[in-house]
Amino acid sequence: MHTRKRRRALIAGVVTVATAALGIGLSTQFASAQTTLRGAADEAGIDIGIAVDANQLQNNATYRNLVATEFNSLTAENAMKWDATEPSDNSWNFSGADAIVDFAEDNDQTVHGHTFVWHSQTPQWVQNLSASAMQAAMVDHINTLANRYEGRVDSWDVVNEVVSDNNGAMRDSFWRNTLGDGYITTAFQTARAADPNADLYINDYSIEGDNAKSDRIYTIAQGLNSQNLIDGVGFQSHLILGQVPSTMEANLQRFIDLGLKVRITELDIRIQTPADANELQQQANDYERVVSICAELADCSGVTVWGLRDADSWVPGVFPGYGAPLLFDDNFGKKPAYNAVLEALGGDGSEEPTTTDPGTTTPPPTGDGDCTAEIDVVNDWGSGWQGNVLITADNGAVNGWTLTWTWPSGQSITSSWNATVTSSGSSVTASDVGWNANIAAGQTMNAWGFVGSGSSAAPQVTCTAD
Missing domain, CATH: 2.60.40.290 (Immunoglobulin-like)
Structure with a gap:
């Protein structure tokens, strides 16, 4: 098991929101440990992370400020995926990924890398390769990313969503259909050799509870762990209102009992819209439950929320009729879920949330622009x-x-x-x-x-x- 000392800003100091690559500079007073997510998480010794959009980070000052002051860990929502970094064979684009890593370093934040190998958002040129060429491309891709960010990215999702939703069966992806199940081991072997100090995770959704899919992930993790190739399991946690699994804590614990870390990697809790005040409070209760589970488990490395504000979420585009899944409303106001997470981390969540109208957390307002x-x-x-x-x-x-x-x-x-x-x-x-x-x-x-x-x-x- 790999360990590292977390990089953390002084709780009462000043966070400098700046990146040399972007030419951005501003300072904002960092509040006490009891009144910001970041401060409370720092005191608790775990990560409170955010999936960030490189474009928003560059172009929206309010977004930048909240990312810097409220979170101590960053994950690239899309900028480190294969389609963004290597859209054609050996033609690389690191602009978004570099900007996020630079920002994290300037603001004393850790980075969780996402993701080396996934069946989605992988260019067609990879999917059309022969078995030998596909394996060579995968190895080269992992080596290139891991070497570029060695010592700067603290952990990686090595493989993402390798198990299907069909009773724990392996996903019939182009990876598996071309290379067989061995591609998973090859990916972890390559990542371990490329950056021996980074924590390596397998990441998937709908594995939060004890079920056939989480059983399959358990078996895969057990095998990789026997070869010292894996350090943790990522539980995406794209949840529905009122449906936090009752077995979630026990399920995470069984992975910890293998000697692995666990991490909530992509947390959001979607609501049928429009959301009313009672539903927003239920969402707060659900967030509190999930974050408390992590905070109370010794080897839960942290919680990452999959986006900053409701308007930026992927949910409405994929689940029609659902939305409002995050901690901040469309106008960057704190929702009840924000205070619930703050309290779960040991902070002071007594401040009234700034959301004034539940309607602001419904799907994005109809655009009227050209x-x-x-x-x-x-x-x-x-x-x-x-x-x-x-x-x-x-x-x-x-x-x-x-x-x-x-x-x-x-x-x-x-x-x-x-x-x-x-x-x-x-x-x-x-x-x-x-x-x-x-x-x-x-x-x-x-x-x-x-x-x-x-x-x-x-x-x-x-x-x-x-």
Whole structure:
């Protein structure tokens, strides 16, 4: 088992919200240990983490300030995934990941890396490889990321969601169908060799309670642990209101009994919207229960909440009719769940939450703004090229977008990430995938990207706000 001393800011000192890479600098007085999540977690000796969006971190000062002052650990929501870091073979983009790691270091925060190997958000070029080429690509990808961030990223989700929802059966992903179950061991062996000091996790959802899926994860973890390849298990905890499993504490304990750490890695608790005051209080109770379980277990390394405010959550785009899953409302106001988490960490949650109308925690308000978009050619290697698509909300907030354009000279998209793309001849249509639908008025989002064939081009793009 790997251990490390947590890096922590002085509780009563000043947190400097700055990153040299972004050219951002501001200072904010860090409140006492009893009145911020970060202060209470520091005193408790565990992580209180947040999944961060690199675009928001760069463009939204309120977002930056809360990330720095309320949380002592960061996870990249998307910026470290394969589609973001290696969209085409050996063509790397570390801009988002670097910005998050730099920010964490400047603000004395730990980083939990997410994720090396996943069946989703992996470019098509990887999925089409032969077995030998796919294994080589996986090993190279892990080595490149782990080596780049060695000593800077404290822990990694090595494999993500390898078990299906079918009674504990292994997921029939392209990884397993091409490489067999051995790809999991190979991934952990590679990560262990690449960064021996990083804690290595297996991560999955719907394993919080004692069930067939968590049994399968237990068996996998047991085998990896016998080879000294794993340090912990990540329990995503994308929960539904009122459905915290009654067996959650005992289930986490059995993994600890193997000699492993446990971690709540992607916590959110979704509500059917619109949410009323009683439901927000039930959500607070559920959050308190989950965080208390971690705080009371000696080897629970921390809790990460999957997003800062309700408006940024992936939930409404994936679970229609549900939303309001996080600790802050759309306007960055503290919800009852915030105070419940603070109290679960041993802090003072007596302050009244700042949410004034439960309606502000419902799905994002209908956007009334226009949008513009442009294709930014970020890499061109002759036989192909990479484009990032930048979308700007002009006069008002955008809560969904659709783009159309026509290629001028026979170009085509061979793979893409973070958008739903359809093509018909030279015409292209692309739309958001939920989590990247919302753009604040006046803000520009690096929304999605693609690999193109033919000569690079940046045709005029029409953006329609939903």
